[in-house]
Amino acid sequence: MKIEIAEFAGFCFGVKRAMDMAWKKLQDSQGNTIYSLGPLIHNNQAVERYQQQGLKIADSVDEVEEGSVVIIRSHGVALSVYDELMSRNVEIIDATCPFVSKIQKIVSKDYAKGKAIIIVGDPLHPEVIGINGWCGNNASIIKELEDVDNMELDSTKEYCIVVQTTMNSDGYASIQKKLEEKLPSAVFNNTICSATCERQEASRKLSEKVELIIVIGGLHSSNTRKLAQVCSANCRTMHIETKDDLDIEEICGYSTIGITAGASTPDWIIEETVEYIKGAHKNRR
Incomplete structure (x- = not known):
């Protein structure tokens, strides 16, 4: 049996940065209660390790104690959330991914200029929800190609279009092409993270040369599900958490x-999986 790991697999820059910031704060807590707004990442096993170190998960600002510490995860939050947190006199650790922060700034700036905002991505994903909160929650959100036909678009308006960082690049290309036909003067900002593109391309190449791809990552992780989708076009694909x-x-x-992993998958889970497969194969020889 030959096992090959994709060139780009596991934590991306933004997730690693957020996890490192959170871990450091937990080690230096000095008795303070530390929250994250929502799970730090879409990986149950990694989140459990942080909870064992004392991290509490708050689903809303209302659950946060006055004077505590709050970590904003890599997905980012709406602009109004910062005001809500400051009103509760908390210390804010902003671990928003810099690539997500860039999108927030684009949206905020263009919305202030009177442009209509379109976000290409999953309307239920925390990143997209957060970005929408930087334009008064007035963005139009497109998830699938067919959504474009169901939208009321005004070609006389100025449009600013941004993309969820983990969007499938091929899916976005199709949506952009259709939008360009309807909105020839729109400004398109391809804000898909370079790490996402690299990960998807590396996984695609690997899937073309193996019989089976195992995609490791949270079952609810957007970028991990997209990896499974990319790989399944070429070979048998399994999406697992552990x-x-x-x-x-x-x-x-x-x-x-082949082994690949989503941006929220720690190295230790990848390593455990590889060793488990090797051990099982050895025992059956």
């Missing part, structure tokens, strides 16, 4: 296996 989700009987039937 090694415990593997069907080892099926795994041992393949001679070439």
Whole structure:
């Protein structure tokens, strides 16, 4: 059996930065209660490790204690959330991914100029919800190509278009092409993170040369699901959270296996999975 790991797999820059900032604050807590607004990342196993160190998860600002510490995760939050947090006299650790912050600034600036905002992405994803909060929650949100036909677009208006950082690049290209036909003067900002593009391309290339791809990451992680979608076009694909989700009987039937992982997947989970497969294969020889 040959196992190959994709060139780009696991934590991206923004997630690693947020996790490092949160871990450092937990180690230096000095008895303060530390919250994250929502789970730090879309990986249950990693989040549990931080909770064991004392991190509390708040689903809203109302759940945050006065005078505590609050970590804004890499997905970012709406502009109004900062005001709400400051009114509760908390220390804010802003771990918003710099690539997400860039989108927030573009949206805020162009909305102030009177432009209509379109966000291409998942309307239920925290990143998109946060970005929308930088233009008064007045953005139009497009998730699928067919959404473009269902939108009321005014070609006389000025439009600013941004993209969720983890959007599938091929999916966005199709949406952009259709929008360009309807809004020839719109300004398109391709804000898909370079790490997302690299990860998807590396996974695609690997899926073309192996029999099976195992995609490791949270089942609710947007970027991980997109990796599974990209790989499934070329070979048998399994999306798992940990090694415990593997069907080892099926795994041992393949001679070439590829491993890739979402941006919220820690290295230790990838390593555990690889060693588990190797051990199972060795025991069956």
